[in-house]
Amino acid sequence: MIDESRVAAGALSRDGVSAEQALNEVRRLRTGDRPTHGGRLFAYVYDPAVPGLDDLAAAAHSESAHVNGLDPTAFPSLLAMENALVGAAGRVLGGGPGTSAPDVVGSVTSGGTESLILAVKAARDAHPEIAAPRIVVPSTAHAAFAKAAHYLRVALDVVPVSPDTLRPEPAAMAAAIGPDTVLVACSAPSYAHGVVDPVAEIAAVAAEAGVRCHVDACFGGWTLPYLRRLGAPVPAFDFTVPGVTSISVDLHKYGYAPKGVSVLLHRDAAGRAPQYFAYADWPGYTMINPVIASTRSGGPIAAAYATLRHLGDAGYLRLAATTRDAVAALAEAVRAVDGLRLMAEPESTVVCFTATEGGPDLFVLVDELTARGWHTQPQLSYADLPASVHLTVTASVAPRVAEFGPDLAAAVAAARATGPVRLPAELASLLGALTPEALTPEVVAGLAAGLGLGGGGDSTGPLPDRMAVVNTLLDAAPPALRERLLVEFVGLLQRPTWDPAV
Numbered sequence: 037m038i039d040e041s042r043v044a045a046g047a048l049s050r051d052g053v054s055a056e057q058a059l060n061e062v063r064r065l066r067t068g069d070r071p072t073h074g075g076r077l078f079a080y081v082y083d084p085a086v087p088g089l090d091d092l093a094a095a096a097h098s099e100s101a102h103v104n105g106l107d108p109t110a111f112p113s114l115l116a117m118e119n120a121l122v123g124a125a126g127r128v129l130g131g132g133p134g135t136s137a138p139d140v141v142g143s144v145t146s147g148g149t150e151s152l153i154l155a156v157k158a159a160r161d162a163h164p165e166i167a168a169p170r171i172v173v174p175s176t177a178h179a180a181f182a183k184a185a186h187y188l189r190v191a192l193d194v195v196p197v198s199p200d201t202l203r204p205e206p207a208a209m210a211a212a213i214g215p216d217t218v219l220v221a222c223s224a225p226s227y228a229h230g231v232v233d234p235v236a237e238i239a240a241v242a243a244e245a246g247v248r249c250h251v252d253a254c255f256g257g258w259t260l261p262y263l264r265r266l267g268a269p270v271p272a273f274d275f276t277v278p279g280v281t282s283i284s285v286d287l288h289k290y291g292y293a294p295k296g297v298s299v300l301l302h303r304d305a306a307g308r309a310p311q312y313f314a315y316a317d318w319p320g321y322t323m324i325n326p327v328i329a330s331t332r333s334g335g336p337i338a339a340a341y342a343t344l345r346h347l348g349d350a351g352y353l354r355l356a357a358t359t360r361d362a363v364a365a366l367a368e369a370v371r372a373v374d375g376l377r378l379m380a381e382p383e384s385t386v387v388c389f390t391a392t393e394g395g396p397d398l399f400v401l402v403d404e405l406t407a408r409g410w411h412t413q414p415q416l417s418y419a420d421l422p423a424s425v426h427l428t429v430t431a432s433v434a435p436r437v438a439e440f441g442p443d444l445a446a447a448v449a450a451a452r453a454t455g456p457v458r459l460p461a462e463l464a465s466l467l468g469a470l471t472p473e474a475l476t477p478e479v480v481a482g483l484a485a486g487l488g489l490g491g492g493g494d495s496t497g498p499l500p501d502r503m504a505v506v507n508t509l510l511d512a513a514p515p516a517l518r519e520r521l522l523v524e525f526v527g528l529l530q531r532p533t534w535d536p537a538v
């Protein structure tokens with residue numbers, strides 16, 4: 037049966053449709069999405085559940101949606117709001133007048149990935165004499181570093197983390213630094229497990245080698261300082277740490293702003309200079325871009341500005357306290373269930389757990405939780421780290437936590453009753469024989485169809501309700517094969533909708 041909520045008309049109709057119909061279509065399509073509000077989605081969204089905040093952000097967004105960040109002299113409103121956001125982020129992260137890092141500067145980017153790409157670009161271009169630049173990252177560093185390395189043709193040196201602490205050894209980071217290293221990076225905290233790397237030690241070895249050190253605080257940069265003020269033992273990870281040269285923090289995460297806003301900070305303007313791109317050697321306007329985009333909407337920046345102004349320091353402190361309590365309750369719910377264990381004691385806003393020996397199949401458990409209205413994020417096994425389940429916890433989860441424990445216990449019981457996924461023999465042998473190179477679009481289409489993965493205009497949607505078989509298949513594949521499978525699969529999803537009327 038066709039699920040109407042997932043089928044869009046072609047965007048260009050012959051005569052246009054009424055404003056009401058256009059909006060209704062968006063609303064109808066949105067009903068097929070996971071719930072962005074209500075505290076039951078533990079990834080992708082950051083919801084503070086503050087009444088009126090969405091309306092405020094939407095109004096600010098619409099005020100500035102058509103303003104173009106391309107030219108700060110034409111639109112000084114945007115420059116003013118951007119500078120205010122950078123100042124706020126610098127303050128939260130230990131910089132600004134009266135601190136040991138008084139000269140902090142920064143830029144507003146579209147998100148964490150862009151901030152990290154630009155941190156790598158600035159580090160690379162600070163050393164034009166290095167022909168084959170390299171960066172050193174822990175294996176738990178966000179995948180966006182790999183993307184930056186790929187886009188910028190910088191080699192990636194990955195340092196494994198300890199399976200016990202989920203952190204890299206500073207000595208191993210030091211050993212990975214060579215003459216061509218332009219950047220050392222670490223996370224505060226890592227996305228997967230919510231663990232804060234030993235930033236001070238890593239920054240010290242980077243400084244000793246004369247190499248920049250970037251702290252990826254995209255996820256936790258807006259909560260860790262508040263959690264510390266609430267008494268949590270958060271180690272120093274910001275500009276108060278000597279050797280930290282740049283930090284990224286996403287306002288569209290725990291700044292609780294709508295999507296499209298991150299801040300990349302540098303300790304000083306000299307550090308930021310190679311981030312810029314300027315070009316005057318053509319007959320059009322001289323282009324000077326601090327970030328990757330040239331034309332960029334003022335909407336997300338204005339929305340973030342209004343969000344920060346409204347919540348204020350006290351608001352963020354309150355939200356951090358609420359989130360901390362929710363994290364503690366969720367962690368307790370995990371501890372209370374036989375067959376599960378926390379990957380790490382929570383030290384930020386992530387709860388991450390895995391199965392113990394003889395515990396339930398995690399991918400079946402994730403499906404059972406979904407069936408009970410809890411949307412968690414399965415993480416595949418990697419090197420000597422087991423598969424796990426990730427929960428990003430935001431303030432909106434707090435009113436829901438009492439319901440989570442019983443549902444988790446019931447989901448574990450159901451997963452045990454179902455038993456682990458057994459891949460069909462023909463799939464398992466196909467997987468054993470597959471190499472990334474042999475994966476043609478046709479093979480993937482066959483595989484996707486066999487797994488019930490659709491994506492066509494006449495299907496019921498791209499994903500089946502139960503994903504355990506798919507996750508088990510991916511888990512059994514090495515990373516290079518996972519990548520190829522998913523690239524081909526997403527390619528299947530990205531097919532144009534043709535409007536017959538035009």
Ligand SMILES: Cc1ncc(COP(=O)(O)O)c(C=O)c1O
Nearest residue numbers: 147148149178180227252254255
């Ligand atoms: C630690 C960390 N760095 C970078 C990113 C990438 O951010 P974005 O998805 O905004 O590009 C994320 C996203 O979750 C993250 O958690």
